[in-house]
Amino acid sequence: MSKLIGWDIGGAHLKAALLSADGELMNTLQVACHLWRGLDNLSAAIDTVLTTFKISPHDVKHAITMTGELVDLFPSRHEGVIEIAQFASQLLGERCQFYAANKGFVSIAQVPENTDYIASTNWHASASLVAHYCPDALLVDIGSTTSDIIAIESGKVLSAALSDASRLQQDSLVYTGVIRTPVMVLAQKIVLSGAETNVMAEYFATTADIYRLTGELDESADMAETADGQGKSQLESARRLARMVGCDFEDKAMGVWVQLAFSCRAAQLMQLKVAVLKHLKPNLPLIGAGAGSFLVKALAEELKVAYVSINAILASKMSVMQNAQGLEVCFPAYAVAQLSIKANPQ
Numbered sequence: 321m322s323k324l325i326g327w328d329i330g331g332a333h334l335k336a337a338l339l340s341a342d343g344e345l346m347n348t349l350q351v352a353c354h355l356w357r358g359l360d361n362l363s364a365a366i367d368t369v370l371t372t373f374k375i376s377p378h379d380v381k382h383a384i385t386m387t388g389e390l391v392d393l394f395p396s397r398h399e400g401v402i403e404i405a406q407f408a409s410q411l412l413g414e415r416c417q418f419y420a421a422n423k424g425f426v427s428i429a430q431v432p433e434n435t436d437y438i439a440s441t442n443w444h445a446s447a448s449l450v451a452h453y454c455p456d457a458l459l460v461d462i463g464s465t466t467s468d469i470i471a472i473e474s475g476k477v478l479s480a481a482l483s484d485a486s487r488l489q490q491d492s493l494v495y496t497g498v499i500r501t502p503v504m505v506l507a508q509k510i511v512l513s514g515a516e517t518n519v520m521a522e523y524f525a526t527t528a529d530i531y532r533l534t535g536e537l538d539e540s541a542d543m544a545e546t547a548d549g550q551g552k553s554q555l556e557s558a559r560r561l562a563r564m565v566g567c568d569f570e571d572k573a574m575g576v577w578v579q580l581a582f583s584c585r586a587a588q589l590m591q592l593k594v595a596v597l598k599h600l601k602p603n604l605p606l607i608g609a610g611a612g613s614f615l616v617k618a619l620a621e622e623l624k625v626a627y628v629s630i631n632a633i634l635a636s637k638m639s640v641m642q643n644a645q646g647l648e649v650c651f652p653a654y655a656v657a658q659l660s661i662k663a664n665p666q
């Protein structure tokens with residue numbers, strides 16, 4: 321019997337969930353990890369997790385899923401999966417399993433022949449675990465960078481498409497998130513002081529600026545660098561957002577920039593609503609996960625459908641519900657760990 325760490329290795333963040341031998345959640349952690357700058361960033365992030373968890377890597381099992389293979393550090397996703405898997409195995413030891421979607425878990429030796437099933441399938445792990453508890457639902461996981469929209473029917477994940485390319489075509493992967501997304505991609509025009517204005521196609525602000533101003537972004541999830549490298553106060557966020565519409569912060573009162581933030585929020589909600597409606601069937605609840613789960617709740621209210629949080633689903637499965645925000649953000653890591661336990665009963 322051994323403890324288990326579930327890992328979700330992304331291009332911008334590393335997420336981890338520590339489970340006891342019987343599957344109880346012990347801890348979660350998200351760490352900034354700028355993987356595009358080199359594998360040493362992944363090494364440092366893994367070390368931070370192990371230090372925080374007070375765990376030696378050889379004393380636990382490891383279940384790993386990833387999306388980091390798509391960063392431009394690697395010449396292809398295929399090679400990225402292989403390099404990340406090999407690097408993780410060197411750091412964590414031989415007791416590593418890699419999630420390969422419909423094929424289950426594979427060993428490091430089996431990774432090269434299964435890269436198409438390993439690459440960016442953390443969403444599949446999340447949905448597969450949810451399907452154990454909610455046989456019919458629409459899981460919407462809104463993260464820092466992307467949103468996954470996954471239909472679950474009769475206890476099974478419906479999506480046959482695994483690749484990012486296919487999922488982008490089907491609107492089950494929408495490249496919009498609540499922290500790292502450039503504001504310029506939300507809309508070409510936005511409402512400012514009651515009048516419509518064009519939005520500058522410049523990387524002046526990100527969605528984190530929006531949700532700091534609306535007060536909805538949890539500080540613990542706000543790890544990415546700002547567009548200008550400056551701070552994350554409301555004033556600094558408003559200053560960046562003002563630039564998107566050709567203004568300086570001093571041109572108008574703070575309340576105007578807060579209103580602009582809500583206009584941007586509405587534009588992002590519309591993007592998500594269009595995608596969600598392609599998958600939502602009558603009487604299906606929306607299940608919200610990720611740093612942007614507050615937007616899933618807002619969508620459910622707008623669409624007049626039931627909303628269920630990941631925490632509500634899992635509360636009955638845990639003796640103690642701790643660090644609720646951490647579980648929502650790190651859900652793919654938790655899911656891959658739980659699936660590993662189910663696949664390898666002791």
